[in-house]
Amino acid sequence: MWLTWRAAMERALYGERGFYLHERPSGHFRTSVGASPVFAEALSRELVAVDHALGRPPAVDLVDIGAGEGMLATGIMAAVPPELRARLRVTAVDLAPRPARLPEEVVWAETPPEEIHGLVVANEWLDNVPVDIAEQTPQGPRLVQVDPATGEERLGESPDEADLAWLARWWPMRAAGGRAEIGRPRDEAWASVIVRLARGQAIAIDYAHLSGERPPYGTLAGYRDGAAVAPVPDGSCDITAHVALDACAAAGERAGAVATTLTTQRAALRALGVTGERPPAELARTDPSGYLRALARASEEAELIAPDGLGGFGWLAQSRLQEMPTSL
Numbered sequence: 001m002w003l004t005w006r007a008a009m010e011r012a013l014y015g016e017r018g019f020y021l022h023e024r025p026s027g028h029f030r031t032s033v034g035a036s037p038v039f040a041e042a043l044s045r046e047l048v049a050v051d052h053a054l055g056r057p058p059a060v061d062l063v064d065i066g067a068g069e070g071m072l073a074t075g076i077m078a079a080v081p082p083e084l085r086a087r088l089r090v091t092a093v094d095l096a097p098r099p100a101r102l103p104e105e106v107v108w109a110e111t112p113p114e115e116i117h118g119l120v121v122a123n124e125w126l127d128n129v130p131v132d133i134a135e136q137t138p139q140g141p142r143l144v145q146v147d148p149a150t151g152e153e154r155l156g157e158s159p160d161e162a163d164l165a166w167l168a169r170w171w172p173m174r175a176a177g178g179r180a181e182i183g184r185p186r187d188e189a190w191a192s193v194i195v196r197l198a199r200g201q202a203i204a205i206d207y208a209h210l211s212g213e214r215p216p217y218g219t220l221a222g223y224r225d226g227a228a229v230a231p232v233p234d235g236s237c238d239i240t241a242h243v244a245l246d247a248c249a250a251a252g253e254r255a256g257a258v259a260t261t262l263t264t265q266r267a268a269l270r271a272l273g274v275t276g277e278r279p280p281a282e283l284a285r286t287d288p289s290g291y292l293r294a295l296a297r298a299s300e301e302a303e304l305i306a307p308d309g310l311g312g313f314g315w316l317a318q319s320r321l322q323e324m325p326t327s328l
């Protein structure tokens with residue numbers, strides 16, 4: 001059987017025997033959420049700022065998209081002041097079944113709420129939204145087809161008009177043999193979030209690349225049990241490709257975003273107070289156990305902002321308020 005990569009990814013990740021419907025993501029890869037509670041704490045400060053910008057309304061949404069095991073939502077809930085927590089409406093959005101230990105007050109849904117007033121966070125969601133892959137030939141781009149059982153590939157038809165337009169605008173391929181992941185489904189997924197954002201801010205955090213710096217052969221990858229494996233779309237591994245986050249930003253603007261910040265996780269977390277600075281050596285003498293705790297925290301912070309690791313992730317923050325005096 002031959003499928004386009006988008007169809008093969010859809011089936012391998014979210015089909016009847018799809019990877020995400022029967023696996024716990026944290027068993028297979030480490031995201032910023034699992035790396036340290038510092039990540040959720042930093043985002044809780046952004047939620048406080050959004051709440052402030054909205055004038056502290058009686059109900060504030062926190063929406064975690066691609067929630068996985070729901071750890072980001074629960075981490076943010078635990079870190080906000082009790083007064084704000086009492087006003088939070090928390091929705092965790094995922095196609096997987098509801099995790100067993102999620103607090104009852106968290107709504108678990110397959111789609112985001114229709115109207116969101118507050119903060120949306122999508123950490124490593126868009127890279128798992130299935131995409132087609134095109135390869136450049138002397139006759140122009142052709143869609144790559146894959147055999148889901150083996151991962152073997154062959155060239156199929158030309159992409160449709162919309163995909164060709166996307167490639168020409170966002171990922172023009174220079175030489176025959178070059179490959180591009182057609183990010184249009186991610187743009188649409190992100191735009192569908194922005195249209196639901198009545199007031200507030202939405203943040204997508206992901207492996208990303210920008211126009212002019214696209215990898216010439218793409219970024220398609222597979223992960224299983226914490227290790228990189230060949231991306232065979234047979235349901236046995238995660239299949240992912242980095243996100244053209246600038247294209248998502250443009251789609252968000254077309255969907256009504258009025259303010260856009262496109263930056264790195266390092267810059268965003270530093271703006272939210274995550275510095276990775278070690279505690280003063282003096283503390284080791286006056287409070288040895290406090291010193292050790294601060295040292296452990298500093299090393300977690302350093303991992304989250306390391307430029308060649310998690311700190312290199314892209315952060316796309318868009319809002320529906322012209323004046324959004326938040327940290328980003």
Ligand SMILES: C[S@@+](CC[C@H](N)C(=O)[O-])C[C@H]1O[C@@H](n2cnc3c(N)ncnc32)[C@H](O)[C@@H]1O
Pocket residue numbers: 020025031032033034065066067068069072093094095096110122123124125128129
């Ligand atoms: C890499 S995991 C990220 C989990 C979590 N956000 C974290 O950072 O640890 C991606 C998650 O996105 C979910 N997902 C993918 N496409 C989705 C969609 N269209 N709607 C809702 N969830 C989706 C997957 O089921 C998976 O749980």
